[in-house]
Amino acid sequence: MRTTWLVLAAAAVGLAFPAAGVTRAGAGTLNMIAWEGYTQAQWVKPFEKQSGCTVHAKYAGSSDEMVTLMRSGGGGQYDLVSASGDASLRLIYGKDVQPVDPARIPDFKNFNGAFRSPPNNTVDGKHYGISLQWGPNTLLYNTQKVKPAPRSWGAIYDPKYKGKVTVPDNPIQIADAALYLMKTKPSLGIRDPYELNAKQFAATIDLLEQQKPLIKKYWALASDEIDLFKNGDAWIGASWPYQTNTLKAAKAPVADLIPKEGATGWLDTWMVSAKTKNLDCAYKWLAWISTPKVQAQQAIYFGETPVNSKACAWMDKLSKGSCKQYHADAPLAYFKQIYFWKTPIADCGNGKNDCMDYTKWQQAWTRLKG
Amino acid sequence: MAAGLDAAQGLGALGRARRRVGGALFRRPWLRGLGLLAPPVGAFGFFYVAALVVLFVSAFWGVDAFTGRLVHEWTTGNFSTLWHESTYRTVALRTIGIAAAVTVTDAVIAFPFAYFMARIARPRTRAVLFVLVLLPLWASYLARVYSWRLILNSDGLLNWTLHGLGLPSAGIAYSNTAMWIVFSYIWLPFMILPVYAALERIPHSYLEASRDLGAKGFRTLRTVVLPLALPGVVAGSIFTFSLTLGDYITPVLIGGASSQFIGNVVYDSVNQSSNLPFGAAFAVVPVVVMGAYLVVARRLGAFEAL
Amino acid sequence: MESRGTRIALAVWAALVLAFLYVPIGVICLYAFNSSNVQSWPIAGLTTRWFGPAIHDGDMQRALWLSLKAAALATALALVLGTAASFGVHRFRFFGRESVSFLLVLPIALPGIITGMALNSYFTFWKLDFGLWTIVIGHATFCVVVVYNNVLARLRRVPGSLAEASMDLGADGLQTFRFVTLPTISTALISGGLLAFALSFDEVIVTTFTAGAQNTLPIWIFGQIRLGQQLPQVNVVVFIILAVTIVPVALAQRLTRESGILRTE
Numbered sequence: 021m022r023t024t025w026l027v028l029a030a031a032a033v034g035l036a037f038p039a040a041g042v043t044r045a046g047a048g049t050l051n052m053i054a055w056e057g058y059t060q061a062q063w064v065k066p067f068e069k070q071s072g073c074t075v076h077a078k079y080a081g082s083s084d085e086m087v088t089l090m091r092s093g094g095g096g097q098y099d100l101v102s103a104s105g106d107a108s109l110r111l112i113y114g115k116d117v118q119p120v121d122p123a124r125i126p127d128f129k130n131f132n133g134a135f136r137s138p139p140n141n142t143v144d145g146k147h148y149g150i151s152l153q154w155g156p157n158t159l160l161y162n163t164q165k166v167k168p169a170p171r172s173w174g175a176i177y178d179p180k181y182k183g184k185v186t187v188p189d190n191p192i193q194i195a196d197a198a199l200y201l202m203k204t205k206p207s208l209g210i211r212d213p214y215e216l217n218a219k220q221f222a223a224t225i226d227l228l229e230q231q232k233p234l235i236k237k238y239w240a241l242a243s244d245e246i247d248l249f250k251n252g253d254a255w256i257g258a259s260w261p262y263q264t265n266t267l268k269a270a271k272a273p274v275a276d277l278i279p280k281e282g283a284t285g286w287l288d289t290w291m292v293s294a295k296t297k298n299l300d301c302a303y304k305w306l307a308w309i310s311t312p313k314v315q316a317q318q319a320i321y322f323g324e325t326p327v328n329s330k331a332c333a334w335m336d337k338l339s340k341g342s343c344k345q346y347h348a349d350a351p352l353a354y355f356k357q358i359y360f361w362k363t364p365i366a367d368c369g370n371g372k373n374d375c376m377d378y379t380k381w382q383q384a385w386t387r388l389k390g
Numbered sequence: 391m392a393a394g395l396d397a398a399q400g401l402g403a404l405g406r407a408r409r410r411v412g413g414a415l416f417r418r419p420w421l422r423g424l425g426l427l428a429p430p431v432g433a434f435g436f437f438y439v440a441a442l443v444v445l446f447v448s449a450f451w452g453v454d455a456f457t458g459r460l461v462h463e464w465t466t467g468n469f470s471t472l473w474h475e476s477t478y479r480t481v482a483l484r485t486i487g488i489a490a491a492v493t494v495t496d497a498v499i500a501f502p503f504a505y506f507m508a509r510i511a512r513p514r515t516r517a518v519l520f521v522l523v524l525l526p527l528w529a530s531y532l533a534r535v536y537s538w539r540l541i542l543n544s545d546g547l548l549n550w551t552l553h554g555l556g557l558p559s560a561g562i563a564y565s566n567t568a569m570w571i572v573f574s575y576i577w578l579p580f581m582i583l584p585v586y587a588a589l590e591r592i593p594h595s596y597l598e599a600s601r602d603l604g605a606k607g608f609r610t611l612r613t614v615v616l617p618l619a620l621p622g623v624v625a626g627s628i629f630t631f632s633l634t635l636g637d638y639i640t641p642v643l644i645g646g647a648s649s650q651f652i653g654n655v656v657y658d659s660v661n662q663s664s665n666l667p668f669g670a671a672f673a674v675v676p677v678v679v680m681g682a683y684l685v686v687a688r689r690l691g692a693f694e695a696l
Numbered sequence: 697m698e699s700r701g702t703r704i705a706l707a708v709w710a711a712l713v714l715a716f717l718y719v720p721i722g723v724i725c726l727y728a729f730n731s732s733n734v735q736s737w738p739i740a741g742l743t744t745r746w747f748g749p750a751i752h753d754g755d756m757q758r759a760l761w762l763s764l765k766a767a768a769l770a771t772a773l774a775l776v777l778g779t780a781a782s783f784g785v786h787r788f789r790f791f792g793r794e795s796v797s798f799l800l801v802l803p804i805a806l807p808g809i810i811t812g813m814a815l816n817s818y819f820t821f822w823k824l825d826f827g828l829w830t831i832v833i834g835h836a837t838f839c840v841v842v843v844y845n846n847v848l849a850r851l852r853r854v855p856g857s858l859a860e861a862s863m864d865l866g867a868d869g870l871q872t873f874r875f876v877t878l879p880t881i882s883t884a885l886i887s888g889g890l891l892a893f894a895l896s897f898d899e900v901i902v903t904t905f906t907a908g909a910q911n912t913l914p915i916w917i918f919g920q921i922r923l924g925q926q927l928p929q930v931n932v933v934v935f936i937i938l939a940v941t942i943v944p945v946a947l948a949q950r951l952t953r954e955s956g957i958l959r960t961e
Contacts, residue, residue: 426788427784427788438837444821506710532900532917632804638901684805
């Protein structure tokens with residue numbers, strides 16, 4: 021009996037000590053917040069071997085989540101975040117990220133012009149991160165159930181597909197509806213799907229309310245949408261190329277496209293936490309993720325476009341024709357037809373201040389879901 | 391006298407000190423009580439209750455719209471939004487409704503099972519059943535909920551079985567019905583255990599006496615067994631009701647387009663909108679509901695049967 | 697006692713309930729062998745190729761180890777605090793006695809998200825580092841009541857005369873506790889401790905808020921579910937855990953059968 025107690029006590033003490041080491045990330049461990057599919061073993065394992073830094077990734081499905089995670093626990097929990105344009109400014113103004121020195125990134129000079137100092141990560145000439153990749157939010161559909169192939173975003177507002185539609189569970193999705201109205205109802209006068217005054221906003225929400233009975237599920241996790249399409253619960257919806265690639269690899273009959281109205285999209289930046297304790301490893305990661313080969317690998321895996329102009333050659337080497345498929349060599353015109361995510365603010369950019377800010381978007385979205 | 395005894399027992403200095411302390415404690419019961427209760431109550435007070443109080447105080451604050459930082463200014467804006475917008479009423483009613491449905495379902499499923507386990511099964515069978523009921527709790531909650539997707543999907547196991555039997559598809563994937571089924575499944579062991587414990591405690595002599603007095607099986611069940619088992623049922627219902635009331639993961643994985651729970655709105659407020667005060671304000675609803683439920687449950691004797 | 701028809705009907709019902717409980721478990725175990733990484737019915741094919749990567753996955757091993765440590769520490773804390781509280785409530789009459797039970801049941805009665813949010817803000821306020829100990833504190837809040845209730849229920853059935861007799865025979869408080877009281881409540885401690893361990897090991901909602909950047913096993917599982925690329929690995933892990941825990945659960949059940957010392961009827 022006595023020995024049992026002694027053994028238990030020793031075990032308890034033994035457990036508690038290494039605990040002290042676990043609570044703080046060891047030097048050389050990077051905790052990063054990333055979109056699903058951004059930290060695949062394919063390019064993370066070589067990085068870990070080469071740099072000696074370990075990578076832990078936490079997935080987030082929306083920019084909002086990323087902002088919250090970055091701020092959680094006083095802000096020192098994570099070292100890096102792959103923030104999209106609608107999170108990056110919030111992080112910069114909230115002082116959650118620190119400026120980075122592009123001179124420490126060898127491939128920075130190979131970035132396409134538009135991505136070296138884009139407004140979503142460069143403020144007053146200071147760089148608060150390194151551009152990563154960009155891509156469109158696509159229209160995904162089941163090729164066997166949706167015939168002929170859709171050409172327009174109108175397909176996801178079409179009662180023909182009642183109960184088989186899915187769109188992301190994210191307030192920024194309002195911009196997609198606004199984009200559709202921008203092209204189909206010019207009388208509303210929408211110039212930018214992220215700058216909506218009260219009347220334009222009401223019309224957009226109206227469209228979304230009409231869409232609600234058609235929706236099977238608002239997908240919050242990428243795997244939600246994969247399951248929906250694979251198991252016949254959804255035939256058409258708004259998506260990322262990541263889902264298309266995964267479904268095609270699982271032999272599901274799907275295809276995606278950018279409809280004629282254009283699309284919203286994302287432009288991601290790797291940002292470094294203001295309170296990181298692993299700045300060295302963070303810079304090593306930034307340098308690694310910007311190299312042409314890794315840019316190509318990630319672009320092909322997720323289905324997005326790299327910012328490094330040298331990646332195109334690598335993409336064709338890894339997967340013939342992928343450079344063109346993912347527009348890595350596309351002219352500026354393609355880039356300009358995508359309306360990249362940005363945080364809606366009250367300032368409409370035309371002198372007026374009556375646009376709906378993001379809080380109103382979030383409240384409207386919660387009301388819509390009911 | 392005491393010293394003499396110590397010497398007689400050959401105790402060393404430590405033993406004598408222990409005796410003195412032990413004696414002092416024996417003569418001052420309040421000190422013993424304090425020593426026993428101070429650590430748990432103190433720890434709870436410092437870590438848990440204080441944290442709760444701070445959370446609910448923050449329900450009266452606001453946030454900066456752009457950066458999401460807390461603004462320490464007193465306001466009842468959150469509560470007035472909750473009261474005036476019908477969305478939140480809908481969400482609250484839906485959550486409470488499904489929680490109630492799950493509780494009733496689990497009680498109905500668990501009672502005959504627990505009765506079988508407690509009063510009919512042989513001791514060996516009972517032991518096996520006990521292990522079988524506890525074991526699912528060790529298979530990850532997430533994995534079990536996720537596997538229900540496979541069962542309830544349009545092309546899933548359920549429809550496959552129905553088609554095999556010549557029946558039409560049950561279109562319950564991603565719906566409130568699906569959530570009701572999954573919740574009932576997940577919390578079932580939590581209902582079975584207290585009901586089993588309560589039924590097991592009923593002395594056999596009571597049932598014999600009831601029969602001797604002329605009651606047939608059903609009458610005995612209604613007038614003797616049910617009242618005695620009620621505390622166990624209510625204790626189990628505390629689990630099923632509160633666990634459903636606060637859950638937000640199953641609605642995300644299993645729910646459909648109109649399946650938001652209180653937990654989802656609170657979670658989104660905190661994690662998506664960075665609006666902790668609003669989340670805290672809405673979180674008051676399940677606290678009030680559970681508070682009322684606990685008061686009723688205590689009346690019905692559930693606390694002795696947990 | 698009950699009619700034969702009733703017995704048979706109840707046995708059938710029990711079998712159906714067991715089937716209900718185990719069909720999803722069966723699905724999980726079956727899909728550990730899924731040859732496709734996307735889950736759909738019927739199963740795409742059978743393979744054991746996921747077992748190797750799942751067992752050797754560094755992230756999973758770290759998460760599992762953290763879960764085990766946190767559960768063990770939380771259970772230990774719950775055993776100490778829960779037992780102390782139950783003794784305090786059982787033996788002494790004082791003002792606010794009922795409130796102790798109420799207080800301890802709160803963490804399990806209130807939604808986990810509230811506990812999680814509250815603790816998160818609180819830890820941030822006190823500038824505590826998120827990690828093992830914040831997880832343990834979060835888990836201990838709801839583990840305490842499980843032990844408390846088990847021990848209290850047992851204490852109510854143990855005659856107080858045993859302890860008094862021990863003291864009359866010359867044992868001091870500690871000796872009485874060790875040799876007389878502890879054996880009578882040991883089975884309650886085991887069953888309470890086991891349930892507390894299970895609750896802590898599988899907890900995800902409170903842990904999401906108190907773990908910081910660390911992953912416990914449930915958080916790792918949720919990350920894998922989000923990703924959707926290696927789902928069979930999750931099934932493999934759950935399958936192995938189930939297989940491994942059958943033994944301790946069965947053993948604990950054996951140990952907690954009624955011992956002669958408590959026959960009071």
